[in-house]
Amino acid sequence: MNKWEAKFGFFWYNDDELFKFTQKDFDEKAKRIADAGINIVMTFSCTHFRWTFYRYWDRILRCIEMTVKACHKYGIKVVEHHSSHLTFNPQCQDDWDYMERILHARGSSIASWEGLAETVNDDICINGKPISSFRQIDGRTGKHAWSNYRGYCMCFNNPDYRQAYFQYLERVYQTGVDGIMTDDVQYFAQGHACACEYCRRLFKEETGYDLPEPGKAWEAFWRDYDNPVYIAWERFRRKSTERFQRAVNRHFEDLGLHLLRPNYVSGALNSNPTAYCFDMGSDLWDWIFQENCFSTLIRVSWPYWYVESLHRYALARKHGVPSMSLFYPDREDSYYFVWALAQSWGQMLTVTPEGYDLSSIEKKYRTFEKKYDRIYSDQQKIAPVALLFSLNNAYYVKAQKHTEEIFGFGQGMYLSNIPVDMVFDDDPLEKLEEYAMIVLPNLVMLDELQITRLRKYAEQGGMLFITGLPGIKAQDGTTRPLEKVLSLLGITSVPKKVTAEPSNFTVKYDGEESGTILGQQSEYIFEDAQNKGFLFAEKGVAGIWEKVGKGRIYWIPSGLSLDILRPLNADRFQRTEVRVQTPPNNADNIKKTMRLLMSPVKKALPVAFEKIAEDRVATVYLSSDKKKLIVHVVNTENVYPKTPVMIGHSDLVPSFVSDYRPKESEDTVLRLREDFQISKAVLISPENKEEIGIPVSVQEGSYVLSIPMESFYSYAAIVCDLE
Structure with missing residues (x-):
């Protein structure tokens, strides 16, 4: 099929x-x-x-x-x-x-x-072997490993x-x-499995190392990320x-x-x-998708799941297969919301409430998808920025900050309507060159070939945006001198370690102050680097840029503290509804931070929004045949509560109920990048029976589209025919 x-x-x-x-x-x-x-x-x-x-x-x-x-x-x-x-x-x-x-x-x-x-705990025999002999072994105790689900597990x-x-x-x-x-x-077994006889023997055969015995030896071994045996x-x-x-x-x-x-x-x-x-x-x-978990509250968790969607989309694209999201809505408002999210993330959608299906609600939206299959099938992302996600740094670095920064950058750009993509450790130079900027979020573990490839990307005109101390660990967990890494990257400035203390960072690209990032930690300062600085702490220069070949490297060795929007659980397996308090909404802070830091890619944005309601999020794609430019707009007004309130799964998604109308709004105005030439633009939405033509004008060499406020309320796609 x-x-x-x-x-x-x-x-x-x-x-x-x-x-x-x-x-x-x-x-x-x-x-x-x-x-x-x-x-x-x-x-x-x-x-x-x-x-x-x-x-x-x-x-x-x-x-x-x-x-x-x-x-x-x-x-x-x-x-x-x-x-x-x-x-x-x-x-x-x-x-x-x-x-x-x-x-x-x-x-x-x-x-x-x-x-x-x-009989649930009986030790049944299969092929003459007791099922207990199949089980994973906890390295701490030498006994059967216990899963997260109140039971045993097999090796x-x-x-x-x-x-x-x-x-x-x-x-x-x-x-x-x-x-x-x-x-x-x-x-x-919370990461302590498996230490059964088969795993011990295979590990020895493949690595030459012995696994320690249970007890103190295991305790000393476990999570020692400086130990090549543990990494192995x-x-x-x-x-x-x-x-x-x-x-x-x-x-x-x-x-x-x-x-x-x-x-x-x-x-x-x-x-x-x-x-x-x-x-x-x-x-x-054949399909690569994410489970947006059953008990997570959709109203609060969607910005977090968006960043996971970056990963699935990029991984699926790498293998030429579709990306998909699995959600658990149980009403039309929640279904419509997750349907809109999935389409705007370039994904297919599958849904189920736990225990039954939603086929009666789905028909309307599946019919709409089929009508506009040329739009929703195999969308091709356009983004000037890519985040480099590294399995090595997510899995094999102690107290890693890589994942936290991935989510911070991803959420900040998404909510700021800055298109963002993802690349991986092994992506070739040709892939990296598709982007104006590659963000390296706290990549402590890098191999030398990867470092060389990243430098080549910069030399050929790309921008690297680095946080933390890059490449100070090799893939086996051993350390590498920072000076060697900087030499490989082509960076000449070496930071000085200072006493870590809270600090605000002032952003000054090309000497012009544009704003302040609050709540940061200043741990490294560059001395005598005022002419290279783009980020300034109270103690001095916190971030520098250097020209490498035709490109630039921006570097913040202290890293960034990005207060991300986390998923929120309310256990759905209870007999009565669980209601929980929403966390503070920090969206404004991370949006401000990303808008400041991403200033260098402003001219590379495929679409710039000259007017758009604050809570509307937009994503940009090409159709699979590259003949249409697609801009998805999702209205998230009051979906994530502005202040902490008690909510549960029964709460409606405010901007996706059938009678929703925004209290205040204005026409959305967007400007296309100069290289996009279009012949017409229409708006499509499940809310409308027909397509709506969008007024288009040419101003200062760019196409400008004005989208009437009453043309949709919850979700729409603006589809432009490219010349």
């Missing part, structure tokens, strides 16, 4: 489907989903922790088979999705209550499964587990599924999960099957103690 034509949905099979449905019921459910415009479903089930339901596999497989038969009848492909190894193993009343809440949210209960309560290097799981997968494939998502391929073990854990996912592909390919492999992860940018291999195995995935 054409992957960009896929319209994803979820097919839940819970108690009704497992115990009551006839084939006719499955057919009727599949028809409803197809009528909503969905042509591919991922299954989800109360039996997600599949090994907990080992005794019921025959029933589950019959249900999957009937699901496949029904979906295929209506042209829907089916991707079976379950946890590859997690189990419930309740040890106390809290654990039992947790298990019951999860099952209840997914349309089931412990009592639904005859004998489950009595991907354990050959007996692999044999048993692949045998189960063969049975799944026999039901006729079109794809497989083997979920939760992760190590647990962290890399080994991720290699192990990657190797397992590749083995899944080889297994079904050896069976003569060509299965679809969508995959998602919630947080790819943070340090991940579970060793999830999402990036490392990304060439396996």
